[in-house]
Amino acid sequence: MTAGISHQKITQLRATEAQTYSAARPKSKAALARGIAHFLDGVPMHWMRDWPMPFPFVVHAAKGAAITDIDGHTLDDFCLGDTGSMFGHSPAPVAKAIRTQANRGLTYMLPSEDALELGNMLSTLFGLPEWQIATTATDANRFALRVARAVTNRDKILVFNGCYHGAVDETMVRIRNGKPINRPGLAGEFRDLTERTRIVEFNDLAALESALSHEDVACVITEPVLTNSCMVLPDPGFHDGLRALTRKYGTLLLIDETHTISSGLGGYTRVHGLLPDLFVLGKPVAGGVPASVWGMTHEVAARWQQDCDGREPGYSGMGTTLSANPLQFAAMRATLSQIMTADNYAHMERGAARLQSGIAAAIEKHALPWHVTRVGARVEFICAPGPLHNGAEAELAHAPDLEAAIQVALINRGTLIAPFHNMMLVSPATTNRQIDRLIANFSDIAQRLAA
CATH class of the missing domain: 3.90.1150.10 (Aspartate Aminotransferase, domain 1)
Incomplete structure (x- = not known):
């Protein structure tokens, strides 16, 4: 049976x-x-x-x-591109924005007029004041974790068993027979990912505190609800406890809303009053055009700037050439203003x-x-x-x-x-x-x- x-x-x-x-x-x-x-x-x-x-x-x-x-x-x-088309396939305002932008150029590594409006929209809708654009939630999560490690000077992250954050390597861990292991089925992964990633069960605040008490975790990355498994809702008080414990031990909190944007206007974060240090949203933010956004608080942004000022010049290892292109700006502006209402x-x-x-x-x-x-x-x-x-x-x-x-x-x-x-x-x-x-x-x- x-x-x-x-x-x-x-x-x-x-x-x-x-x-x-x-x-x-x-x-x-x-x-x-x-x-x-x-x-x-x-x-x-x-x-x-x-x-x-x-x-x-x-x-x-x-x-x-x-x-x-x-x-x-x-x-x-009812699949809708596994959330990529959560607001329907080819919404008319997005299709119109794509057509218009196609006549103005598709990528040029500089901001467009739509970008001038987009930052304010993101801040108003999602609550964080400082933003960057990427192409996938995987990219956005990866870049946000780099920032977290840089500003905390810590090398570990923490995830919850059963999590999903795209193809971010260090989140690909699971608990098996009570022990952390690399997620089964990974292709070509030659590292023990558990060396830099702690993992505990969702809704277990005692285990979370034990893992954070070493004060070596830069960031907890989590969805507000476990979604890419059989869906698991947070217990009452879990998110309050999570926020309190991360602050107690100097760990940043990254909320990944790529699936839970279904929760309502502004995502689960806004609907339930969460207070993350870092925020990621991919998939539907541009109505089906590949795009993602990641934001941070003023405090994290200031610490990041301080790290940048003290670092020798060179390539940060963050960003991709086609990220923050004008087609993304146009589609996101149409989505945020006319579709995500x-x-x-x-x-x-x-x-x-x-x-x-x-x-x-x-x-x-x-x-x-x-x-x-x-x-x-x-x-x-x-x-x-x-x-x-x-x-x-x-x-x-x-x-x-x-x-x-x-x-x-x-x-x-x-x-x-x-x-x-x-x-x-x-x-x-x-x-x-x-x-x-x-x-x-x-x-x-x-x-x-x-x-």
């Missing part, structure tokens, strides 16, 4: 749905069977092989909260609450030992009892074969969710009809599994 479902039922559902999927997509199947010419393993980026269907479908177009493949199937899209968040919140309620009702109706959780517009069903409290519990709650079967079955019924951890996003373009279809499709699949 897995999550209350027999292995036989899971195997049968996955086989049946895989066959249905393959039969419905002859064009995508033929294209992927040939491989996309000269791409390693037949795909432009290896994550495209991580979808649970027999082969990924080839996209023809996406607009709003719908995505269409080359075989003519249009799906209600209180009205849009209110729509997303209502829709996500509707989705959460419907999925929870289906779970209860079919007497499944599962639960559903939500952070603003982000909803996940978890094939285990809940709530979860830390990364270890989240890892045990993951049911890959069952989740894969459900996800392919949803696709066959016209609904796409994220291939990672059953994540579903409600965008400003998502309709109640789409939400209700997802609930009905989920309930139908749950009934088949529970019968």
